[in-house]
Structures are given as C-alpha cells and as structure tokens.
Amino acid sequence: MKVLEFHDLPPADSLRLDFEGAFDPGAAREGALEPFLQVLEKYAGDWMPDVVGGKRQRKYSRAALWKALEERSGERYTFCGLYRTEWPALDMSLGLYPSKRPPRLDIALKVQPLPFFAEAKRCLDFVEMVRAWASHYPVTHAAAHSMADRGLADSPLFGRDMETSIRDGFDKIYEVFWLNVFGPKLVESVGRERMLSAPAWRVEELPNGCVLLVTRPTAADFACEEARIAQTRAHAHLRPDLDFDTLLRTLRERSATLATVEPRFHPDVAPLLSRVVDDVAIHERQRKIAELNAWQPPEPEEWRPASSALPPDVEDPKHAIEHYGSLAELLVALLHTEVPSVFDTTPESLTNADFYFWREDFPTRRPREAVDERAVPAIGAYLGQVLVRHLGGRWIPRQKLEEAQVLVGHRVWLPFARARHYMRSRQSLLNYSLSQFYRAAERHRG
Numbered sequence: 001m002k003v004l005e006f007h008d009l010p011p012a013d014s015l016r017l018d019f020e021g022a023f024d025p026g027a028a029r030e031g032a033l034e035p036f037l038q039v040l041e042k043y044a045g046d047w048m049p050d051v052v053g054g055k056r057q058r059k060y061s062r063a064a065l066w067k068a069l070e071e072r073s074g075e076r077y078t079f080c081g082l083y084r085t086e087w088p089a090l091d092m093s094l095g096l097y098p099s100k101r102p103p104r105l106d107i108a109l110k111v112q113p114l115p116f117f118a119e120a121k122r123c124l125d126f127v128e129m130v131r132a133w134a135s136h137y138p139v140t141h142a143a144a145h146s147m148a149d150r151g152l153a154d155s156p157l158f159g160r161d162m163e164t165s166i167r168d169g170f171d172k173i174y175e176v177f178w179l180n181v182f183g184p185k186l187v188e189s190v191g192r193e194r195m196l197s198a199p200a201w202r203v204e205e206l207p208n209g210c211v212l213l214v215t216r217p218t219a220a221d222f223a224c225e226e227a228r229i230a231q232t233r234a235h236a237h238l239r240p241d242l243d244f245d246t247l248l249r250t251l252r253e254r255s256a257t258l259a260t261v262e263p264r265f266h267p268d269v270a271p272l273l274s275r276v277v278d279d280v281a282i283h284e285r286q287r288k289i290a291e292l293n294a295w296q297p298p299e300p301e302e303w304r305p306a307s308s309a310l311p312p313d314v315e316d317p318k319h320a321i322e323h324y325g326s327l328a329e330l331l332v333a334l335l336h337t338e339v340p341s342v343f344d345t346t347p348e349s350l351t352n353a354d355f356y357f358w359r360e361d362f363p364t365r366r367p368r369e370a371v372d373e374r375a376v377p378a379i380g381a382y383l384g385q386v387l388v389r390h391l392g393g394r395w396i397p398r399q400k401l402e403e404a405q406v407l408v409g410h411r412v413w414l415p416f417a418r419a420r421h422y423m424r425s426r427q428s429l430l431n432y433s434l435s436q437f438y439r440a441a442e443r444h445r446g
Contacts, residue, residue: 001058001059004083004090005089006112012282013113013147014113015112015116016110016147017179018144018156019105019133020142023096023137032103032105035133035137036094036105037065039129039132043128043129043132044125047111050085052064052065054071055068065094075099076098078095079093082094089111090109092107092108092110093106093107095108107133118221119218123217131212134208134210138208140183141180144178145177146178146223150177155175171186172186176215176231176238178215192211198234199237200216215227215234224255228251231251232251258286261286266297266436267439268439272351272358275351277292295430298432300413300418300437303440304411304412306411310396310405311396313398314398320404321395325385330374330377335353342382346386346390347435347442350386351434353382361426362423363426364425364426372420372423376422376423377401377416379423379434380404380418380419380420383415383418384413387408387438391408392445393408408444409444413441418432422434
C-alpha cells in the first residue's frame with residue numbers, strides 16, 4: 001500500500017495543524033477517541049485518511065486504528081500515523097499521553113498542497129472539525145496555518161531558545177494564525193471581553209471556555225494583502241502593546257519572502273542546485289532560489305592546454321591507470337547505498353554524488369585525515385574515469401596524484417586537483433562541483 005510521502009512529492013506549502021487537547025483520564029481508549037474519530041470522518045471529506053500506520057500499514061478503518069495503537073502502545077506514549085494514497089497528500093499523527101496530568105491527546109497534521117484550501121466550503125469544514133475537537137478536548141492553544149509562513153514566524157520558538165519554549169509553551173499571544181483556538185488561561189490573560197470582540201471573520205466562545213478565532217474564510221490566500229491586514233488587526237487587538245504598522249510590515253516582508261522566484265541557475269550546475277533548493281525548509285525555498293540565481297560558480301581552473309601537458313613519469317603507465325580504477329572503486333564502495341547510480345560512472349552519477357556530499361556536509365562532518373587520504377583520491381579517480389568513458393579522455397599518469405591528467409580534446413584536466421579543492425568545505429562542494437568540471441570538459445573537447 002503506497003502512501004503519498006511528502007519527501008517524494010514536489011516541494012510545496014501545506015496547511016499545518018497542531019492540536020494538543022486534554023481528555024478524560026477515566027475513559028477507555030476507544031471512548032476517549034470516539035469524538036475525535038466521529039469529527040474526523042464527518043468533516044475531513046476529500047482529504048480523509050485512507051491508510052493507518054502502526055507497525056505496518058493498513059487500509060483505514062476503526063479496527064485498523066485500534067490495532068495500530070495497540071502496536072505502538074507504551075506506558076508514556078501511544079501513537080499511530082494516518083496517511084493518503086491519493087492527492088492531496090496527508091501526513092497526520094495521533095498521539096496519546098496517558099501519563100500527563102491531565103492526559104493529553106496530540107493531533108498534528110499537514111495537508112499538501114496548500115492551494116487545496118482555496119475553497120471556502122472546504123475551509124469551513126476544517127474550521128468546524130477543529131471547533132468540535134476543541135469542544136471535546138480543551139486546549140491551551142491550537143493553530144492551523146501555512147507551513148511556510150509558520151516557519152518564517154519561528155513557530156513554536158518565537159525567538160526563544162528551545163528549553164524556554166518547551167517550558168513555557170504558547171503562554172501569550174506570540175502570533176495570530178489563520179485558525180486559532182485559545183485556551184481559558186490565554187483568554188483570561190487577554191481579557192475575555194477583548195478576546196470576543198477581536199476583529200476577525202469568526203470569533204466564538206466554546207462551552208469549555210476556549211475561544212475559536214479565524215481571521216478569514218480561506219487559508220490558502222494567507223499571504224495576500226487583505227489576509228495580512230486581517231491578521232494584523234486581530235493580533236494588534238489582542239496585543240495592544242504591539243504596534244499595528246510594525247506587525248503589518250513584518251507580515252508583508254514574510255509575504256515577499258514567500259513570493260515565487262523562478263530558478264535561473266547556471267546551466268552547468270542547474271540539476272545540482274535544483275536538488276539543493278528542494279532540500280531546504282519550505283519557508284527558505286524562495287530565498288534560496290534567489291540566492292542561487294545570483295551566484296555563479298567560478299570557472300574550473302584545474303586544466304592546462306594539451307601543449308603544456310606533463311608527460312607520464314611512472315615506470316608502468318598501465319599499472320598506474322589500473323590503480324586509478326581501483327581508487328574509483330573505493331568511491332563506489334563508499335556511496336553505493338546512498339547513491340546507487342555511482343555504479344554507472346556517468347555524468348548523472350556525478351550530480352548525485354555532488355548532492356550527497358553537500359547534503360551530508362561531508363568535508364566538515366568527517367575526520368579531515370580520512371577526507372584527504374581516502375575520499376579525495378577516490379573522488380578524483382572516479383571523476384577522471386567519467387571523463388575517460390564519456391568524453392573519450394585518456395589518462396596521462398603521474399607519480400603525484402594531483403598531477404595526473406586526463407586528455408580531452410585540446411586540454412588536459414586535473415581531476416585529483418579538482419577533488420582536493422572540492423573537499424575543502426560545504427560551500428566548496430558547490431564552487432568546485434564535479435558536475436561543473438565535467439560540463440566544462442565536455443564543452444572544450446572539440
């Protein structure tokens with residue numbers, strides 16, 4: 001049963017809900033979760049989970065959920081996952097903390113893509129679902145909003161260190177999101193009358209003293225000017241100590257940061273940079289695209305005109321070339337699990353290796369001695385082998401590895417020298433990428 005995994009999908013914003021509610025400590029598990037399931041099944045509609053994940057995945061049913069919880073049951077924490085096999089993608093977790101006082105029900109969900117919630121009726125159903133949950137399971141604070149914008153808001157830290165954030169939680173109004181549920185303590189800290197008079201699309205007091213506040217009918221257009229003004233009005237009303245214009249300026253800056261930027265990467269490294277961008281957090285994506293659009297890798301310097309090539313200075317050139325092949329096999333042994341294409345010795349495998357080394361921050365997370373003595377020779381030999389196989393190159397062996405050359409057309413290229421430059425730092429993996437080196441040699445082979 002193949003569920004839609006977020007990391008397998010094109011990067012996109014999602015609607016994120018975090019909900020931590022209290023439940024009756026005397027209720028059996030099935031009884032405690034009955035309101036949760038009734039509400040989910042009533043309002044989820046076309047993003048309803050169809051897979052339950054425990055120790056294995058099962059088609060969604062009440063029985064499957066009980067089984068998954070039984071499989072993942074512990075004294076302090078019991079949980080399961082809920083997913084979808086068809087668009088839109090869902091990543092949802094249900095957790096029970098029976099040892100907390102009071103016992104706690106945690107719901108975290110992401111639905112991707114966010115534009116799925118551009119429809120008012122779908123958003124209204126979502127609001128009704130959270131309202132019903134909050135009525136059954138009183139919260140301190142719950143919120144639903146754009147995942148990317150929450151990242152720019154530094155949620156849930158809000159400028160605090162992790163220890164302080166865990167200790168204090170959402171102990172005052174740090175942010176007003178699209179959908180908010182404020183618990184009784186937060187309501188009283190603001191003033192119930194002030195809370196209920198907040199300028200928002202919907203403000204409702206729940207039977208248990210919580211207050212539901214929704215800034216506008218739809219979630220997907222959170223970054224438009226109208227939505228930002230609505231968000232600011234509610235926030236400034238609940239926090240009269242904050243300046244309206246400053247709040248609005250901050251939100252406008254966040255909208256500008258999230259505005260779509262079209263990639264215009266250097267063609268030699270575009271496939272690599274696209275993967276680098278896809279690996280950053282969604283709220284950093286557009287800023288990273290703009291940064292890499294402006295960045296240009298330096299032209300490769302590890303080459304000489306063929307007329308200036310150093311002659312072979314080894315006793316047995318054939319044996320030396322076989323040694324380079326053995327060194328290249330060391331890279332295959334190192335990367336074959338994480339980068340299966342390394343078996344192919346192709347230009348594409350160079351890009352895959354580039355991304356792996358960048359993602360792992362390989363030059364700084366491995367002992368320097370191991371990088372210089374093992375990784376650099378293996379990378380240089382592998383890079384040279386790709387030039388030989390795909391560009392008709394010819395090894396010119398030298399006693400010093402860094403002087404070893406591959407003749408391609410009217411130039412000789414120095415793959416071991418490139419590998420040493422490449423393995424200096426994480427940034428050098430981009431500045432001296434294997435991909436760009438290959439493309440430069442390809443361009444000049446004629």
